[in-house]
Amino acid sequence: MLKCLKIVFFLLLVTSAVQAQKIGFVDSEYILNKHPDYKIVQEELKKQATAWKKEAQNLEKEIKEMYNALKAEEVLLTEDMYKERMEDIRQKEKAASNYNTRVFGMNGEYYQKQDELMKPLQSKIFDAIDRVSKRNGIAIMFDKAADLSMIYTNPVHDYSDFVIDELGIDESSVNKEKEAQGTENTTEENK
Template sequence: MKKIVLMTVLVFAFAIHASAQKYALVDMEYILKNIPSYEMANEQLNQVSQRWQKEVEEKAKQAEQLYKDYQSNMVFLTEDMKTKKEEEILAKEKEVNELRRNYFGPEGELFKKRESLMKPIQDDIYNAVKKISEEKGYMMILDRASSSSIIFASPRIDISNEVLAKLGYSK
């Protein structure tokens, strides 16, 4: 019985303490859409990605053409020539996979480019959110765009426009 009473008192104490804290929300999608440098960086990434994708596709077509040529001429080739052609095809396919990994892999060029273009923007947003949090005494600021668990939140606690204003993009 003492444990139940103690647990009840603790739950109420935590509930009272939690309600005294100030919370706010930001909408990162909204903020990013209203920052022109983010849109330009996104466009630049899309162009680079498309160019690299074209390059990879061209190499893949070359490998496919080598394989088709090999299949159509296979009856005319000696065993040594077959082996040489097979090695050539495998080398070309390996080159395609290596190029794809270098451009689009987890540590590839696209990842590095995205990081170099987006990190300064993200850092600026983070610093603006941090300053607002310190000025207004918020204990926690949540991103409503990335949190699918937020079903409803009062627009009064959304500080997205304040973040934009702090960054110099007033709405």
């Protein structure tokens, strides 16, 4: 009986402790899109990716030109010369494949560059989330944009705008910027 009473008392303590904890969530994707530095990071990453893609396309173009030259001269080449040219083409294809893997593959230069550019911004956002959580007495903060499935979220528990305020992002300037971009896109579409 005493043992059963201890278990009930323990469960009551745990239940009351859990009920006293405050839980909230943020949408890191929403916060990132509101942050002005995110656009700068995206533009820089896009510029670098474009340069890398152009290099990959140049390699593919060289390979195609090598195949075309081989096909045009095929009748004039000896068997050894043909094999030598085919080996050169295979080496170029291998180099192109290695380049694509090195740049765009898993943990490639593209993802390393993305990580390098995003890390300072993510750190700022995480620090702001930490300060908002502590200020509001939040024990557990979820990220709505993460892989964690959130079937229902009550907007009352959304602290994303608090984080945006903590980062010092002026909502009105972000909204004006979006409106200006919308106007530019509409103007370009009408041309």
